[in-house]
Amino acid sequence: MSSSVSAAAKASAAFAHKKELAAAAPAPTQHRAGSGRRSKPCRVRAVASPARAPRAPASTGSVKTAMTMTEKILARASERAGLEPGENVWVDVDVLMTHDVCGPGTIGIFKKEFGEDAKVWDREKVVIIPDHYIFTNDERANRNVDILRDFCMEQNIKYFYDIKDLSNFKANPDYKGVCHVALAQEGHCRPGEVLLGTDSHTCNAGAFGQFATGIGNTDAGFVLGTGKALLKVPPTIRFVLDGEMPPYLLAKDLILQIIGEISVSGATYKSMEFVGSTIESLNMEERMTLCNMVVEAGGKNGVVPADETTFKYLEGKTSVDYEPVYSDAQARFFSDYRFDVSKLEPVVAKPHSPDNRALARECKDVKIDRVYIGSCTGGKTEDFLAAAKVFLASGKKVKVPTFLVPATQKVWMDLYSLPVPGSGGKTCSQIFEEAGCDTPASPSCGACLGGPRDTYARMNEPMVCVSTTNRNFPGRMGHKEGQIYLASPYTAAASALTGYVTDPRDFLM
Amino acid sequence: MAAAPTAAATVASTAVLAPRPAPTSAFLRRTQATSHRHPILKCRRAGTLTPAAAAGGSSPSSAVFHGEVFVVGDNIDTDQIIPAEHLTLVPSKPDEYRKLGSFAFAGLPTAAYPTPFVDPGEESTRYAVIVGGANFGCGSSREHAPVALGAAGARAVVAESYARIFFRNSVATGEVYPLELHDAGAWKECKTGDVVTVDLGNSVLINHTSGKEYKLKPIGDAGPVIEAGGIFAYARKTGMIASKAAA
Structure with a gap:
């Protein structure tokens, strides 16, 4: 094509x-160690059925198709x-x-x-x-x-x-x-x-x-x-x-x-x-x-x-x-x-395409209006722990509204119960509160794809958002003229702290 | 890829058919225009094209669509085709199906696309054919996207390439023909409102307004599926599944 x-x-x-x-x-030498290692005992729990033969027919024999x-x-x-x-x-x-x-x-x-x-x-x-x-x-x-x-x-x-x-x-x-x-x-x-x-x-x-x-x-x-x-x-x-x-x-x-x-x-x-x-x-x-x-x-x-x-x-x-x-x-x-x-290095996808790649530090002059941390790709427990790590390292408050939408009820529970490593026992929710973020919202797809007009954190104005979601198409988070910078939770949290697209090394190094 | 007009293109424009009369709304529905024969045209991309030569594919599809074209660029994602706020509409409900049509392409940025695909207050579009660039229909798997285009009355999309799920959904639903151009750049040479003919039998897109022709890749086995109205209708028509469950 x-x-x-x-x-x-x-x-x-x-x-x-x-x-x-x-x-x-x-390049067989580069092939990952796990491949073809069927001899490795799989930690497979066979509850109802007896243990299978360890090799599937397609993986054995000299005439198989690779x-x-x-x-x-x-x-x-x-x-x-x-x-x-x-x-x-x-x-x-x-x-x-x-x-x-x-x-x-x-x-x-x-x-x-x-x-x-x-x-x-x-x-x-x-x-x-x-x-x-x-x-x-x-x-x-x-x-x-x-x-x-x-x-x-x-x-x-x-x-x-x-x-x-x-x-x-x-x-x-x-x-x-x-x-x-x-x-x-x-x-x-x-x-x-x-x-x-x-x-x-x-x-x-x-x-x-x-x-x-x-x-x-x-x-x-x-x-x-x-x-x-x-x-x-x-x-x-x-x-x-x-x-x-x-x-x-x-x-x-x-x-x-x-x-x-x-x-x-x-x-x-x-x-x-x-x-x-x-x-x-x-x-x-x-x-x-x-x-x-x-x-x-x-x-x-x-x-x-x-x-x-x-x-x-x-x-x-x-x-x-x-x-x-x-x-x-x-x-x-x-x-x-x-x-x-x-x-x-940390990268972002600039509006309006996920392949519009740039180094986060190259975008340091891009002023932003909000930060969104959520979705299937960016709203898991590890994503929030990462964001909390940046807030914890800086000890500062966010400069733009920062919306947090846990993906699931379990993630939400984790934010309120898991201690963040190196924080002396604080939870993500405590760290987010101290940093001035919005209270973690009810778990759902939220504003990742805009949705109905009354969706929490939907972009109803043509704003600039750094988001941990997966798409930055025109109108994706609501407003057609909105600009979305896709980024990691580190970069999103760092950007929330400055109000500009920010390389997280500014806080983590 | 859009080269400046060449001598060949000039020849082509002089050889073009006179535009057909302005299409009526009946044109935009699922009608197949009568067999559309065209004289030998000089096409700078595809070389000399005759109906016989171009019909070489095995595709049995012979549908012809004629009307005005709506032109979009590369990477038109399904959020632009049907914004997520309208996904509460359920395509399998007839009244909501029609409503989806009224929102087709509602997500296109207004600055880049000042002409709406569907006029405000209307449920149908005046554009029978959509011409796009590469990777048309990327993004979400929402079947609402080909449904919205089909519900609005469009019959064919002609693009350089498709995102996988959009292509599959178009065929599975039979809503629109997702046709692939042989070469890149047509969308840069066509303008919204140009009068075009899509001739599946001859695998060609003819722009009567500009006088240019564009070769299409044969739709192949997907053609009869779309013609039948989607995979279920096709499977019944061909006896793959029992003719119709009592519904």
Whole structure:
């Protein structure tokens, strides 16, 4: 495609790091340590079924097709021994997720096409999470949550994270909040599985070494009825990130760096696999931040190989048996990108595109009106701990309104209970209060995508905002003339303290 | 990519058909205009094009759409196609489906796009065809985006490339044909209001106002799915699934 050629040319001109673009040129020595290590005991809890043979058929034998992780997951889900990129295959879906924005339409299609009395293919594999437009007086938005509830009652859906009392989210023990973070926290993200969701950021779950991607209402309606989806096998671009992560960088800096490198269409129809020593050092929430934004590069899915960090996170969260898969040493990759993370600097994405990359320090003269910390990609516990670390280091007060929207009820609880390291036992909420931030709001998607006019922290005026969210398209947070700078929680907190886009090293070094 | 007009382009502009009469609103609905034959045209991008030569693809789709074009640039995301505040509308409800149409492209920045896609107070657009740049429909997976365009009356998007989910949703719903241009730059040469013909059978976009032609990539297997009205309708039509559940 000519567009991607020009985008790649543009990106490489601005890129100073070592990169190799040779197609189908895997470098086995660089391959991550976990690959093919099926002898490593997996910390998989087999609760109901006896222990499996440790090797899947596709991973053994001398005649197997070398595959990437994504190819392997899709091969297993389609009961094929081998797959090539470009093939269209019917896959069995392990989990289908929908929410209040696309759920009612999905249900409408399901009923229209399969009949009013039809039953979903598996009531335990459908996860329905109201999260987008919750704390609003918009009648249609409220009605949409009612449609979800009626459907879940009718179908006896096992996992429905309901909210009825909008005046106090804490009065709703079932309510979680932002679907992608809730999926992870509730144990619905498992290595080796296929997760589809009616939300483009469903790719977030690739952090668990699974295939996860966003689909529309019509495809989701089909999955509801059949449990199957027709998917095209994507080629995989491999991103090798090595080097020690500097203490002023977060995963958001890495993914903004990558998107700036390959452009907003650089991974269209492709899988993005993240490997390397830096990736291995990241906790699960940071891996989610990375995978969450692959769609901002056009990616179909993103994956991080499952390892001890993954297995540890999953302990106690799921009783479902799972089996991780890994790219073969001889797997063919569409291309390879290599990054020395120790040399990277904090970056932002300037308005109005996630690939409009600039160094945070290059934007130090950009005056801002507000800061927003929230969303699936930037409103997790680790994101708030990072912001608190900056406020704590400075000891100063914010100079612009600073809005905090925890992704889920659990994150909200963490802000009020977890001690921030090095603070002498203070919680995030105490640190935020001392810094003069707004009180953490009720967990939901909030103003990340604007939403109804009365949404908390929605940009109803043409302001300049530094945000830890994932998109800075025109009008994304409300006002069409609003300007959004995407940034890490470090950079967002540092910017709140100065009123300008600010490199967090000003406070952390 | 938009080169200055060349001698070939000048030739092309003299060879163009006279614009058709202004399209009526009936044009914008799901009608297929009569087979549209055009004389041999000199096209500086695609070379000499004859209907026979251009019909070489295996696509059985032969639909022709004719009318005014609405032109947008690169990376038009789904927030611009249908802003999130309107996502409370449920596309599977007929009255809300129509309302989604009235908000199509409501998120385009007014300064860059002074002409609205749908006039205030209207539910339908006057533009049958949308021409865009690269990565059309990027961002959110909201199916409301192709639905809004289709509900407003647009029949085809002609862009340099698409974001994956938008393309898939367009085909799955059958709302609009997501057609790909063979070469880049058409959006820079077309102006909103130009009169165009999209000829699927010949895989060509003809701009009658400027006299230029643009080669399209064949829509392939997706064509019949869209023509049938989406994947469910296609599956029933072709016997892949039982003809219709009692609804």
